[in-house]
Amino acid sequence: MSAAIGSAEAATRARLGRQGRCTETEQADFAAAKTLLPGGALGGNQFAEDAKFVFARAAGARFWDVSGNEYVDYCLGSGSMVLGHAHESARRAIIEQVAKGTHYFAYLNEPALELAKIVARHVPCVEKMRFTVSGSEATFHAIRLARGFTGREKIVKFEGAYHGNHDYAQISTAPKRESNFPVGIPDTAGIPQGARDTVLIARYNDLDCVRQLARDNAGELAAIIVEPIQRIISPKPGFLEGLRKIADEFGCVLIFDEIVTGWRLALGGAQEYFGVTPDLASFGKILGGGLPVAGIGGRADIMDLCDPTNKGQPGFVYQNGTLNGNPLGMAAAVATLTELERPGTYAQLFDKAEALRQGLRRIIARHGIDAVIVGQGPLWHLLFGASGEPTDYRDIQRADGKKLLAFDMELMRQGFFVLPGNRRFISLAHTDRDLEDSFAAFDAACRKLKP
Ligand SMILES: Cc1ncc(COP(=O)(O)O)c(C=O)c1O
Structure with a gap:
């Protein structure tokens, strides 16, 4: 995998994420959800008001909300869609x-x-x-x-x-x-x-x-x-x-x-x-x-x-x-x-995850942010204020969870979708282009994090 990283790509990348764009139709959906569903949600996760969205469709490693905004998906149906969406x-x-x-x-x-x-x-x-x-x-x-x-x-x-x-x-x-x-x-x-x-x-x-x-x-x-x-x-x-x-x-x-x-x-x-x-x-x-x-x-x-x-x-x-x-x-x-079962599948999946981890690490280093990218195989996570791989739950608790949640909301606004605060995934459908766009979104979120 060769995926370029950095702010140079930000100018040419797809316009990912909500970034303020929300149609009347999607706003009406939010209003209906609020009256019909506890917390306006289908399950246990809720997002910041300006980061939340209603799913419209998904394909490969991407999905679109009802307003037509595009996202690269690292939640992947909570880890179900290893082949990507609509394979x-x-x-x-x-x-x-x-x-x-x-x-x-x-x-x-x-x-x-x-x-x-x-x-x-x-x-x-x-x-x-x-x-x-x-x-x-x-x-x-x-x-x-x-x-x-x-x-x-x-x-x-x-x-x-x-x-x-x-x-x-x-x-x-x-x-x-x-x-x-x-x-x-x-x-x-x-x-x-x-x-x-x-x-x-x-x-x-x-x-x-x-x-x-x-x-x-x-x-x-x-x-x-x-x-x-x-x-x-x-x-x-x-x-x-x-x-x-x-x-x-x-x-x-x-x-x-x-x-x-x-x-x-x-x-x-x-x-x-x-x-x-x-x-x-x-x-x-x-x-x-x-x-x-x-x-x-x-x-x-x-x-x-x-x-x-x-x-x-x-x-x-x-x-x-x-x-x-x-x-x-x-x-x-x-x-x-x-x-x-196709030969080479797992090597491919592991390589994509490693390319993602390495790219994100380079961006973090360039911004001098106090965070680490951890995980093995196709599982990865971001921990603020941690020094390396956790060995038990209390290590995770010692990391800065509030900062992670705030950063994850910013990632979502930028079109880099993760399950906020939780470990994340990658799929076989993630292409070099998906990674490039993700790096640009991550870079933009890091810039917002800086004082
Ligand atoms: C390790 C593990 N066990 C059990 C479950 C429960 O699965 P489900 O959400 O399909 O009920 C999950 C869901 O995330 C899980 O990650």
């Missing part, structure tokens, strides 16, 4: 499936079977699998399976790890204050004490902390659930191997939440990349290629607990959903993973 293969597969029917209920269909074959071919832990609609369902069912398998209730989760929106996941995901391990802090109102009592919080990259928890709760621990790369924090050498050993020693299930890392680091996910095989894994995002598809896969003896022929028997674990294995999503997923 031809996925589009074709979806259209072909539409003609055959879009929904059959959770009954066997060939696209679902094909997807299960592809996943099992590549992902080391997967002997059997189940499909869900969201990643949150996938981690929820992985935890339930682990509890059913072990007959135990407690789980270890890491501070700062995100496993979705359910009660067992929304504990110490983004705590604003430090608690003493293993006590967790709920991230939302509405979590029953009973759920809180079963979730033990440990420090990521700290095997002593996990081992101590396993000892203190011997015979009660059902699972250790971990994001193999926690948000943007890489595992120290030996950390994932150490978790494997502790899980084996204490008879609990090791769950890798591969909803972000799956098909992003390698076809076999983080478990292939780092060479450590969990008992169960949860998948989402890339798996569905932008459709609502997620899943749980792993050891046959654990997965078989949800075999419906055992319904009503002791030990049976309920896992079902109207949209499980939905053929439209399955077809998009098969097309997406088939594209990723």
Whole structure:
């Protein structure tokens, strides 16, 4: 990748970003959203008034808002669109499936079977699998399976790890204050004490902390659930191997939440990349290629607990959903993973990410800004007031989050779209031109940051 950087390009780059342009139609959309949707939003993220927009369409690494403003996308459907938006293969597969029917209920269909074959071919832990609609369902069912398998209730989760929106996941995901391990802090109102009592919080990259928890709760621990790369924090050498050993020693299930890392680091996910095989894994995002598809896969003896022929028997674990294995999503997923199977895909993805990181680092250095670009593979992040790669959640908390949020809003105004304050992605669709325009936008945002 050769991408030129700097202010010289700013004059010729596409006119990216909102930069004050907002049509009456889009303003009417904002007004309707405010009256109909809590906070005017569909989910948990909200933007500054002069940076927010309404999506109109997306293609490749770019999207356009209702006012016609253009953006380069590093959020990518929260990391789902690794092929870029509206990729031809996925589009074709979806259209072909539409003609055959879009929904059959959770009954066997060939696209679902094909997807299960592809996943099992590549992902080391997967002997059997189940499909869900969201990643949150996938981690929820992985935890339930682990509890059913072990007959135990407690789980270890890491501070700062995100496993979705359910009660067992929304504990110490983004705590604003430090608690003493293993006590967790709920991230939302509405979590029953009973759920809180079963979730033990440990420090990521700290095997002593996990081992101590396993000892203190011997015979009660059902699972250790971990994001193999926690948000943007890489595992120290030996950390994932150490978790494997502790899980084996204490008879609990090791769950890798591969909803972000799956098909992003390698076809076999983080478990292939780092060479450590969990008992169960949860998948989402890339798996569905932008459709609502997620899943749980792993050891046959654990997965078989949800075999419906055992319904009503002791030990049976309920896992079902109207949209499980939905053929439209399955077809998009098969097309997406088939594209990723092409030789050289991951080298290309990693090279693009490295070119982006290097270019952004050069701009930061030129402006003398107190920030670092961190991350590995196609995952990257910007941290203000940090000196290098973080090793746990508290390192991230020590960085200047307020400055990052303000900078991210400016990036959005300039047409460089990220999920504000969060780790970011890159896709196979990002071209040299996309990177050049992004560098110019980043450069402009850096100039605004200066006093
Ligand atoms: C690691 C991880 N696990 C679980 C989830 C939940 O997935 P979903 O938003 O599809 O419910 C996410 C979503 O961002 C995630 O990043």
